[in-house]
Amino acid sequence: MDKYFIVTRATARKGFPRGCIGRMEAETQTGEIVGLIFGSGGGVTKRGGLLQREETYPLTRHQAQLLLFVSPASRRLEVLCNQALFKAICDLAQDDLVVVRHKKGFQPCLVKNLMQIGRKDGSDDLTMLGFELQSVSTQSADQKVSSKKPAPLPVFCAADIIQVAADYNSPARLPLRDNHTIGTSRKTVSRVNSLPSKIGLLKKALSEQNTPDINRLSEHPTPPPPALEVGSMVELTSNKNVILYGVIRWIGVPTGKKGDWAGIELDIDVGTCTDGTFLGQRYFTCKGNRAAFVPLETCVPDGRFHAPSPTDMVKAPLPPTVARVEEEEEDEEQDAAPLSESEVLTVLHGKMKGIQGHFNSCYMDATLFSLFSSSVAVDRLCLSSVSTEGSICRQMRKDIVNRLRRNGFVPAENVMNFRKQLGCSTFVTEEKDPEEFIGVLLQRVLRMQPLIKLRSNRDSGTFQDAYTYQIILEKKETGPCPSVQQLLETSFISCQLKFEEAPSCLMVQMPRFGKNFKMFPCIIPSTELDITDLLHQCPRECFICGQLAQFECDQCFRDRKLQPGRIKQYCSTCNTQVHSHPSRQGHTPRNTSLLAEVSTTGPVPRTKMELFAVLCINTSHYVSFVKYGPGPRSWMFFDSMADRCGDDHTGYNIPEVRACPEVGDFLSRPAEELAHVDLSQASEMVRRLLSDSFMCLYQCTR
Structure with a gap:
């Protein structure tokens, strides 16, 4: 008998x-x-590899086939974490009712078939399995239009299914696996959430068989927290294992x-509820069929939005082997690596x-997220910085950086503690600029040397x-929608500056003053910043012929006949020819100060x-x-x-991270x-990026 497994711990x-x-x-x-x-297609990619048993978790063939269709690979462990739901997915039969993530919402569907994905090219290959699902909302419409050939049903992977309802409309259950009969006495294995109005059809279907009696809710085994009050978001568990919010x-x-x-005013309509009356007396007013009255002790905080404390941030129950591995990884002293492209989402x-x-921490939240979520260059700089055990640097990496990379969430308490550790009361009570915070972070916390070393052309x-660079220029020097490349070059020419050496990380502050005044209505962030012509004693090519340049001229930068806005440097011959023109005879080109060992042949x-x-x-x-990755569409948006949830005094903020490939x-x-x-x-998202840009962060590609 074949024995399949999933790797739960990465090896060397x-x-x-x-x-x-x-x-x-x-x-x-x-x-x-x-x-x-x-491999992801089911074909064999590696033979004869050795693994420790504790690095794996056993799977049946059916489980392996279902998980193989889930991508990326890191998402499979997330599916496996919810054992009850995954078991129900493995046991699905024809016409079972499920809820899937679909586009930007949720959709109730009926299971119609189990599909083999791909083909077996060899005897060792393993075919992937997916579910052919039919939307409940389209089922009746399809039945009416029976003369037309039905369209192919969409195929979903196991990770797309977020809920499974028990025994829905299945008088004769048809097993979806060979030699396996599914029983009819299963209980509901995952929460039937109070989803948006798209779930109305699902709610109606469930009400015919498993409608929760809202007045007979079972008591929750855990004592309710004392913080519950009017305005609190809560969840109710019925004796049918249905959870409402x-x-x-x-x-x-x-x-x-x-x-x-x-x-309680519920998120959805329930037939046994009222509009705010109970036993003939009105206590509040809401939409009909949404008011439920229950003992307060049966309520618990809404698990979807509860602000977790450090002890609350526990993942769903894991299989024993996976749980042990996760605990070991969490206890490791070594720092968590930046998230890879496949892990981020x-x-x-x-x-x-x-x-x-x-409390005005958004300047700090956005900066920390930008620096430490997935930037490898910044991480190398931090690891090379001087820090001591128990220092504020060590605490920041443990409570913020590592927690962000391992759990994906850093509670406000951790950031507030870090603000207090900075030792400056204004960082705790007032909003600051990212520029000021970056200076404190890199200099005082990480003890790093300044990232930027600037040389003045006026005085060699x-x-x-500096740790960041502020662009300074006149508005008339560029067009209405300049790129960061244009702004940086224009600013360096205007201030007569050069980089003494290429910075490993360059943080460029846009030309805006205060929180409201913007010099330009929009700025295009250059995805690639070429700083070759801004480096001192760096070989550059002639603007005219492409040979090694020996002279540069700031006055030519704005010359309308020579592509204004482009840095101009020339070889000896082109320099003489260009400045022989009557309009340029007053220019004062200067030597590029090349190193003696620079070769005069070959591309620059x-x-x-x-x-x-x-x-x-x-x-x-x-924000x-x-x-988060090398792919051009690998962009995400973060807002802390x-x-x-709640009011200004007793509530809390809900941070969000979402993919925005349209930016890429x-x-x-x-x-x-x-x-x-x-x-x-x-x-x-694009308008927000172009209109509100404050600082662009670059890392060296070499």
Whole structure:
């Protein structure tokens, strides 16, 4: 009998990342597994690899086939974490009712078939399995139009299914696996959430068989927290294992009852509920069929939006082997690595993800998220910085950086503690600029030397060190929608500056003053910043012929006959020819100060930096756009205060991270097209990026 497994812990050996599926071919005397690993299409990709048994978790063939269709590999472990739901998915029969993630919402569907994905090219290959699902909303319409050939049903993977209802409309259950009969006495294995109105059909179907009696809710085994009050978001568990969500609108002792009761306005209509009356008396007013009255002790905080404390941030129950591995990884002293492109959307995407904002902390939240979520260059700088055990640097990496990368969420308490540790009361009580915070973070916390070393062309002996660079220029020097490349070059020419050396990380502050005044209506963040012509004693090519340049001229930069806005440097011959023109005879070109060992032959190497984050500000609120991988569409948006639960005194902020590939699509357009952008035609995320950009963060590509 074949024995399949999933790798739960990454190893040093190549080809065995976490989440990959394999089949055990043999076992060594030392207990190691000789594994055969399957690729994403089911084909064999590696033979004869060795794995420790504790690095794997056993699977049946059916489980392996279902998980193999889930991608990326890191997402498979997330599916496996919810054992009850995954077991129900494995046991699905024809016409069972499920809820799937579909586009930007949720959709109730009926299971129609189990589909084999791909083909077997060899005897060792393993076919993937997916579910053919039919939307409940389209079922009746399809039945009416029977003369037409039905369209193919969409196929979903196991990770798309978020809920399974028990025994729905299945008098004759048809097993979806060979030699396996599914019983009819299963209980509901996952929560039937109070979803948006799209779930109305599902709710109606469930009400015919499993309608919860809202007045006979079972008591929750855990004592309710004392913080529940009017306005609290809560969840109710019925004796049918259905969970409903709502907001407490009234607390008191109803006539004829004992003890505290809660009047709750539910998210959805339930037939047994009212519009705010109970036993003939009105306690509050809401939409009909949404008011439920239950003992207060049966209410618990809404698990979807509860602000977790450090002890609350526990993942769903894991299989024993996986749980042990996760605990070991959490206890490791070594720092968590930046999230890879395949991990980001699994770990970070969604509400209550990222860094939770609190009390004017958005400047700090956006900066920390931009620097530490996925930037490898910044991480190398931090690891090379001087820090001591127990220092504020160590505490920041433990409570913020590692927690962000491992759990995908940093509670506001951790950031507030860090603000206090900075030792400056204004960081705790007032909103600051990211520029000021970056200086404190890199200098005092990470003890790093300044990232930027600037040389003045006016005085060759004058240097200036800095952690960020503020663009300074006149508005008339560029067009209405300049790129960061244009702004940086124009600013360097205007201030007569050069980089003494290429910075490993360059943080460029846009030309805006205060929180409201913007010099330009929009700025295009250059995805690649070429700083070759801004480096001192760096070989550059002639603007005219492309040979090694020996002279540069600031006056030619604005010459309308020589492509204004482009840095001009010339070889000896071209310099003489260009400045023989009557309009340029008054120019004063200067020597480029090349190193003696620079070769005069061959192409001139370019020094480029890549954009990895953009901090934005609007109405005193900071957010960030972060590029989380090499793919051009790998962009995500982070807002530490995207939503709020409760009032200003007792509530809390809800952070959110969401993918925004449209930003990458826009920035990938040709430069000529970007220069004439029409903001009215751009998406919301693109408009926010271009209009509100405050600081662009670049890292060296070499």
